[in-house]
Amino acid sequence: MLLGDSGVGKTCMLVRFRDGTFLAGNYISTVGIDFRNKVVTVDGIKVKLQIWDTAGQERFRSVTHAYYRDAHALLLLYDVTNKTSFDNIRAWLGEIREYAQDDVVIMLLGNKSDSGLERAVRREEGQRLAREYQVSFMETSAKTGLNVEAAFAHVARSLVAKANPADPSRLAVRAPPVQEQRSSCPPCS
Numbered sequence: 001m002l003l004g005d006s007g008v009g010k011t012c013m014l015v016r017f018r019d020g021t022f023l024a025g026n027y028i029s030t031v032g033i034d035f036r037n038k039v040v041t042v043d044g045i046k047v048k049l050q051i052w053d054t055a056g057q058e059r060f061r062s063v064t065h066a067y068y069r070d071a072h073a074l075l076l077l078y079d080v081t082n083k084t085s086f087d088n089i090r091a092w093l094g095e096i097r098e099y100a101q102d103d104v105v106i107m108l109l110g111n112k113s114d115s116g117l118e119r120a121v122r123r124e125e126g127q128r129l130a131r132e133y134q135v136s137f138m139e140t141s142a143k144t145g146l147n148v149e150a151a152f153a154h155v156a157r158s159l160v161a162k163a164n165p166a167d168p169s170r171l172a173v174r175a176p177p178v179q180e181q182r183s184s185c186p187p188c189s
């Protein structure tokens, strides 16, 4: 499930991952909740991800809370050009603690990392917050594709490890994710 303030790029992240494209210039705020499927292969294992895109707007919170309980993994996004969206991450984590399963996989993503000059949150701040809450962290860009596949693959790998606790390869998931993996996506217009 994708969570985070309105406008941080949740829908774009999902579309980039699913279709390899970027929704430039036609920002339509998500209403309620929506989902798409994608099958990924991690370490030779096929994982069908059902990815739920939620509305970041406050007025839809009661709708989205109802879905937290069934989520196996949560991708929590902020926008590196929007300090408020980063400051709100603690509140999001509070809601996750209240409504989601205790053992839900959580990954923090600083999106729009392509926006160099407009940056308002340093990568180190994201890393520090992730460390404090003991969750994985990456900076991503739905625009360029940076780390989008890597983030979903990391989550898929964590889910596989949880489902197969006897599998020794799960130990690999504990390693910190690669921070600056180059994207294989073509440049966006």
Ligand SMILES: Nc1nc2c(ncn2[C@@H]2O[C@H](COP(=O)(O)OP(=O)(O)OP(=O)(O)O)[C@@H](O)[C@H]2O)c(=O)[nH]1
Pocket: 004, 005, 006, 007, 008, 009, 010, 011, 012, 013, 023, 024, 025, 026, 027, 028, 029, 030, 031, 054, 055, 056, 057, 111, 112, 113, 114, 115, 140, 141, 142, 143, 144
């Ligand atoms: N530069 C840049 N812009 C982005 C990126 N991701 C999203 N955007 C832009 O940010 C705006 C919001 O993106 P959405 O994906 O609709 O945001 P959202 O989080 O789904 O918003 P809600 O549905 O309101 O919760 C759009 O104008 C996108 O084009 C990114 O990685 N880089």
